[in-house]
Amino acid sequence: MRDHTILAIVVPCVLLTALLLIFWIAPTEATMGQVQKILYLHVSVAWCGLAGCLTMGVCGTIYLARRRLVWDHAARAAAEVGWLCSSLTLVTGSLWAHDAWGVWWTWEPRLTSSFVLWLIYAGMFVVRGGIDDPHRRARTAALLSVVAICDVPLVIVATRWFRGVHPVSPEMDPGMRAVLVTAVLSFTVLFGLIAFQRGRQLDLADRVAELEAGQDVDYDAPTYGA
Amino acid sequence: MPVGHALKSFAWLVLKDLAEEFRGRRAWPAMLLLGLVLVLLLGVQTDLPETQKLQVVSGSLWLAIFFAGTLALECSFVAEREEGSWQTLLLYPVSPGVIFLAKVTINCVALLFLECVLIPVFAVASDAPFLRHPLSLAMIASLGNLGFAAVGVIVSALTAGLSHRGSLLALLLLPLATPVLLAAAEATRLLVLDDVGEQWWRWVQMLVAFIVLFTTLGLLVFEFAIED
Numbered sequence: 253m254r255d256h257t258i259l260a261i262v263v264p265c266v267l268l269t270a271l272l273l274i275f276w277i278a279p280t281e282a283t284m285g286q287v288q289k290i291l292y293l294h295v296s297v298a299w300c301g302l303a304g305c306l307t308m309g310v311c312g313t314i315y316l317a318r319r320r321l322v323w324d325h326a327a328r329a330a331a332e333v334g335w336l337c338s339s340l341t342l343v344t345g346s347l348w349a350h351d352a353w354g355v356w357w358t359w360e361p362r363l364t365s366s367f368v369l370w371l372i373y374a375g376m377f378v379v380r381g382g383i384d385d386p387h388r389r390a391r392t393a394a395l396l397s398v399v400a401i402c403d404v405p406l407v408i409v410a411t412r413w414f415r416g417v418h419p420v421s422p423e424m425d426p427g428m429r430a431v432l433v434t435a436v437l438s439f440t441v442l443f444g445l446i447a448f449q450r451g452r453q454l455d456l457a458d459r460v461a462e463l464e465a466g467q468d469v470d471y472d473a474p475t476y477g478a
Numbered sequence: 479m480p481v482g483h484a485l486k487s488f489a490w491l492v493l494k495d496l497a498e499e500f501r502g503r504r505a506w507p508a509m510l511l512l513g514l515v516l517v518l519l520l521g522v523q524t525d526l527p528e529t530q531k532l533q534v535v536s537g538s539l540w541l542a543i544f545f546a547g548t549l550a551l552e553c554s555f556v557a558e559r560e561e562g563s564w565q566t567l568l569l570y571p572v573s574p575g576v577i578f579l580a581k582v583t584i585n586c587v588a589l590l591f592l593e594c595v596l597i598p599v600f601a602v603a604s605d606a607p608f609l610r611h612p613l614s615l616a617m618i619a620s621l622g623n624l625g626f627a628a629v630g631v632i633v634s635a636l637t638a639g640l641s642h643r644g645s646l647l648a649l650l651l652l653p654l655a656t657p658v659l660l661a662a663a664e665a666t667r668l669l670v671l672d673d674v675g676e677q678w679w680r681w682v683q684m685l686v687a688f689i690v691l692f693t694t695l696g697l698l699v700f701e702f703a704i705e706d
Contacts (some may be wrong), residue, residue: 314703316589344531364660371653378649392636395699398656402691406657413680 256449263445270431270438278431287351292432294344296335296439298366302404303440304334304447305369308376309401312337322455324390327397328380329451333443335373341366353417361410369407372400386458449465487572491580496587498557505553506588512545512598521603534597535606537665540659542596543589544626544652550588551630552647554581555638566705578631578700582693585627586620593619611669618669622662628692629655635703658692661685 278371281288311327328438345363356362376396383389411418424432499506520538524531558564567577597619601608609616633650637643665681668674 316699365657368653368656375650375653377570379637379646380641382646391702391705395703396638396650396654398699399629399692399695401652402688402695403657413684472544 259445263442266438267442270435272448273431273434277427279425279427280430288346290348292435293439294341294348295432296436297340297344299436300439300443301334301341301366301369302407304330304337304443305373305397305400305404307447308397310327310430315390315394317400319387320444321386321390321458322451324386324393325458326447326451327390327393328454329447330464331373331376331393331397332450334375335370335441338366338370338373342370342478357416360418361414361416362407363416365403365407365410369403372396372403376400378458430431484572484576485537488576488580488583489568491570491572491577492587495557495580495584499584502553502557505550506591509546509588509592510547510595512549513542513592514599516542516545517600517603519594521600524604524606531604532606532670533667535600535604537663537672538604539597539600539608540622540663540666542600543593543622544655544659545648546592546596547589547626547630548648548651550585550592551627551651552644553629554585554634557689559638574701575697575703577636577704578696581631581635581694582624582627584616585631586623589623589627590619593623606670607672608666610672610681611674614669614674615666618662618665618682621682621689622658625658625662625685625689625692626655628689628696629658630701632692632696632700635700657688658685661688666667697706 270292272287278289278292280286307330308327311330312322313322314328315321342389345366349358350356376393378387379396380393381391410416411420498504517539520542524538526534554702555564558567570577597608597615600606630651633647633654637646637650640646661681661684665678665685668678668681
């Protein structure tokens with residue numbers, strides 16, 4: 253419990269530092285001006301969206317091997333946070349594109365593959381909502397998450413492979429690069445903590461439901477934060 | 479398991495599904511009819527100037543194949559589920575990988591049958607030169623079928639026992655199969671534009687990469703997908 257409290261204090265501090273760095277310390281880009289600052293948020297949430305998909309796939313695989321619902325809760329938490337980050341990626345990317353390219357959306361390879369990733373996340377939630385049995389739901393979601401991982405390399409290589417217009421590792425001032433790395437790390441810690449707490453909440457809700465149903469609860473089963 | 483036994487079982491599973499389709503006509507006629515309706519609807523939209531038309535016809539053709547093919551994929555496990563032979567299928571003395579490959583093969587055959595009708599009809603209806611490079615087109619169609627069927631059979635097995643399997647299958651299959659459909663549609667577009675160069679080869683490579691990926695995944699996870 254103490255560890256969670258420390259994290260809950262440290263994470264906002266780290267995030268606040270990142271925001272201060274983005275808006276006050278990072279140099280303003282010559283061509284795009286203040287709009288370029290979207291990049292720090294965009295890259296951070298895009299990375300968290302991909303990391304969410306990978307985490308979901310890894311937790312799904314572990315569920316298939318061990319059949320413990322705690323891994324399904326972790327996969328679901330990662331999926332929810334990943335979907336949120338994926339949505340933010342599309343919104344922030346669209347804002348950036350409007351200023352840089354003059355359009356809100358274009359069917360560029362990386363944009364298309366990112367939208368596909370968003371659809372996969374959304375489809376997973378619909379499937380989860382349609383199955384009542386927890387283990388069947390966990391198995392189906394785990395298998396889909398393993399297949400969904402295939403979209404991650406596509407998002408990463410899309411621009412290089414298909415010569416899209418999305419920027420790839422652009423030349424950047426060292427100050428900007430340092431702020432970008434700090435922002436990515438801060439948002440990773442923030443979304444990691446949110447996913448962890450959500451997984452813990454799902455796990456506890458499951459145990460409460462078991463107790464209410466009068467089932468035997470396996471107190472030795474692995475839990476979050478234990 | 480001896481390779482000979484696996485091959486024999488594979489052939490029996492494919493023949494069983496083929497015989498079942500010929501006797502019951504469960505999926506193919508509906509799939510063909512839906513494909514033709516889609517060709518009609520999408521063909522009307524391709525009444526454009528030549529340069530614009532050549533850019534969009536391939537995407538329209540692959541959309542028609544995808545939506546019509548989904549019907550065949552949806553029925554992949556319906557017979558076993560509805561007629562009580564699901565347990566029998568699971569008790570076959572073969573590895574789940576063989577069942578997966580047999581289901582992929584039967585779906586590839588269904589998609590090939592669909593394309594043999596849809597491509598000439600769409601070529602006539604849209605007046606687009608689809609048959610400019612017939613061998614390359616056949617290769618793209620076969621690769622597209624294989625990739626689409628591989629990912630489709632995994633999703634179909636997962637959704638087979640669910641109450642809204644039709645809508646769930648389409649909902650999940652479209653995003654998961656997008657890389658395959660995109661690569662097949664783009665490779666076909668370049669064939670229609672007579673631009674068989676480095677870019678075309680890139681799309682073919684992507685198609686092959688996703689076939690290898692989905693088939694390997696299918697062989698690894700199919701055992702979990704058909705659990706009851």
